Amino acid sequence: MNQGWTERQRPVRLERRLEFADYEATRDFLDRAASLSERVGIYPDMSFGRTYVNITLHAEDDATALGEPLRHFAREIDALLATEKTLDE
Amino acid sequence: MNQGWTERQRPVRLERRLEFADYEATRDFLDRAASLSERVGIYPDMSFGRTYVNITLHAEDDATALGEPLRHFAREIDALLATEKTLDE
Numbered sequence: 273m274n275q276g277w278t279e280r281q282r283p284v285r286l287e288r289r290l291e292f293a294d295y296e297a298t299r300d301f302l303d304r305a306a307s308l309s310e311r312v313g314i315y316p317d318m319s320f321g322r323t324y325v326n327i328t329l330h331a332e333d334d335a336t337a338l339g340e341p342l343r344h345f346a347r348e349i350d351a352l353l354a355t356e357k358t359l360d361e
Numbered sequence: 362m363n364q365g366w367t368e369r370q371r372p373v374r375l376e377r378r379l380e381f382a383d384y385e386a387t388r389d390f391l392d393r394a395a396s397l398s399e400r401v402g403i404y405p406d407m408s409f410g411r412t413y414v415n416i417t418l419h420a421e422d423d424a425t426a427l428g429e430p431l432r433h434f435a436r437e438i439d440a441l442l443a444t445e446k447t448l449d450e
Binding site: 295319 | 384388392395398399404405407408410411
């Protein structure tokens with residue numbers, strides 16, 4: 273996974289903040305992330321404004337560790353970003 | 362404005378939470394809200410998951426009251442929702 277991801281406890285989750293050059297790039301990323309969610313059936317909590325997106329991947333309700341499906345989803349987000357204009361690389 | 366909007370202070374802002382039947386309805390709303398943002402040049406802070414969207418409209422940096430552009434934007438969101446499947450009406 274990209275080192276931009278932060279693993280946190282209580283509750284167990286993965287977080288990443290992304291910055292974009294403009295709203296068009298932000299919206300393009302959100303569209304592609306939405307298609308990914310529909311394809312794999314994982315729906316992160318996302319917050320965004322004009323040029324930022326925060327992604328939070330929560331582990332299953334009483335899980336004590338992040339399962340492979342979430343780690344895989346994080347890597348798929350990284351792959352989306354590899355072809356995107358972000359400001360944080 | 363729909364009574365679902367809550368006006369808050371420190372900082373001055375308008376907030377509204379929406380619930381949707383499924384991700385398809387959530388995504389459709391987010392797409393239309395994004396087009397509205399691009400049309401009027403107002404970009405609220407939004408957070409969402411599979412079936413909810415929280416909208417926060419912040420007043421200009423040192424404003425002490427919500428200006429008409431934000432109230433107008435809130436009414437435009439209400440108009441989008443009037444044609445949407447939401448669960449909170």
